[in-house]
Amino acid sequence: xxxEETDQVTGRRTTGHIWNGIRELDTPxxxxxLLFLIVTHLFAALWWLLEPTWPLxxxxxxxxxGSDQKQTVExxxxxxxxxxxxxTTQVETLSYDEIRADEGLMAKVRSNGHQLFGDNxxxxxGRDGKGGHNYPDLTDDDWLWGGGPEKxxxxxxxxxxxxxxxxxxxxxxxxxADQMLERKQVLDVAAYVYSLSNPESSTASNIGSIExxxxxxxxxxxSCHGEDAKGNADVGAPNxxxxxxxYGGTIERIIxxxxxxxxxxxxxWDERLTPLQIRILALYVNSLGTEKP
Numbered sequence: 549x550x551x552e553e554t555d556q557v558t559g560r561r562t563t564g565h566i567w568n569g570i571r572e573l574d575t576p577x578x579x580x581x582l583l584f585l586i587v588t589h590l591f592a593a594l595w596w597l598l599e600p601t602w603p604l605x606x607x608x609x610x611x612x613x614g615s616d617q618k619q620t621v622e623x624x625x626x627x628x629x630x631x632x633x634x635x636t637t638q639v640e641t642l643s644y645d646e647i648r649a650d651e652g653l654m655a656k657v658r659s660n661g662h663q664l665f666g667d668n669x670x671x672x673x674g675r676d677g678k679g680g681h682n683y684p685d686l687t688d689d690d691w692l693w694g695g696g697p698e699k700x701x702x703x704x705x706x707x708x709x710x711x712x713x714x715x716x717x718x719x720x721x722x723x724x725a726d727q728m729l730e731r732k733q734v735l736d737v738a739a740y741v742y743s744l745s746n747p748e749s750s751t752a753s754n755i756g757s758i759e760x761x762x763x764x765x766x767x768x769x770x771s772c773h774g775e776d777a778k779g780n781a782d783v784g785a786p787n788x789x790x791x792x793x794x795y796g797g798t799i800e801r802i803i804x805x806x807x808x809x810x811x812x813x814x815x816x817w818d819e820r821l822t823p824l825q826i827r828i829l830a831l832y833v834n835s836l837g838t839e840k841p
Contacts, residue, residue, distance in 0.1 A: 639831075640824055644697040647831060654835070661832025664825055668817065669833075677836045682795060682812075687836045690792040692718070692784040695837060699781075701830035707816030708784070715816065718784045720772075724807030729768065736761035737769065738803040744777055744789045745797060 554561055555573055565572040596602070599611040635656045639647060647653055666675060672683045679685040689695065693703050693716060706712045709719070723729040729737070740761030743750045750758055766775060772785040779787035791797060794812070795805050817826060 636824055639827055644827075644831065648697075648834075654831070657828050657831045658835060661828045661835075664821070664829045665832055668821070669829070672814075677833070679794075684794050685792065686833050688792055689837055690787055690790060691781065692779075692786055694781045695834060697827075697830040697834045700833050701826050703814070704821070704826050704830060705816065705818045708812055708814035710814065710816040712816040712818065716784055718812040720805065720810045722807065722809030723768065725809070729764065729806070733761075733764050734803060734806050737764040738799060738806055740765055741769075741777070741788050741802055741806075742797075742799045745791045749799075 553564070553571075555571060558573060561574045563572045563574045596609075597611065598613045599615060600608055601611060602609045635653055638650075638653055639657065642650075642653075647657065665673075665677070669677075673679050673686055674683075677686040684690075684692070691699070693699055703716060706714045706716060708716045721728060724731065724734045736757045738761065739749075739754055739757045740759075743758050765773075765777070769777075772780060772783055773788055774780055774785070777788040779785045786792075786794065793801070795801055795810055817829075821829065
């Protein structure tokens with residue numbers, strides 16, 4: 549039953565509502581809250597007048613201020629493009645040597661190249677460019693087709709074993725699987741190749757195998773890798789005398805490579821990246837190795 553009365557403790561009138569013996573006071577809304585509501589409603593009404601607000605079919609109320617966020621964004625984009633054009637024009641027109649000699653310009657190249665690399669190359673070569681299993685390290689000085697920015701740009705443009713008509717071709721025959729070499733010859737030449745970067749592996753017990761492997765190498769492998777086994781950038785044949793390996797440099801992995809062959813692949817980027825982006829990326833990748841401490 550609702551019975552209005554005065555609360556004996558606070559002296560306030562009650563609403564007459566009673567729940568489980570608890571009487572509800574008829575407390576007015578605090579003035580602070582009322583003031584807040586009034587101010588926010590006045591602000592909303594003022595904002596409706598000043599700024600674009602209400603849709604009107606195919607248009608909308610423009611507001612007294614006449615601000616246009618679309619126009620603001622377009623202006624910001626135009627300003628950014630104008631600022632970017634100052635240095636991108638230099639990258640497009642200067643030679644690679646001139647760009648690398650300009651530290652201020654290279655700072656722009658490295659910043660933008662890092663983003664391009666992360667978006668397009670890091671999935672295979674890693675964010676740091678150090679490569680991974682079956683993918684080459686781009687931070688050293690060991691390059692299949694040359695590590696100058698011109699050569700890197702060419703590789704980016706045509707790809708490796710890609711659909712580009714000028715694609716670089718990279719394939720090592722499967723000498724063992726296709727029976728071009730006997731099993732013993734595979735083991736001998738693997739021992740020889742392994743000894744080139746691990747001379748301590750040559751012992752009295754395997755020197756005969758290594759020497760026999762050298763003969764196999766000269767007749768079978770030297771046409772691509774060279775008689776000194778230091779590789780040939782013209783055909784993308786790697787240097788076999790260092791400790792930098794794409795597919796692994798253990799004796800087991802070398803045997804696997806000789807037996808089954810290898811065929812790398814890199815997509816052609818000329819359809820995805822602009823010529824400017826390729827130049828920036830080539831300079832960035834080149835800097836990963838040349839600027840190591």
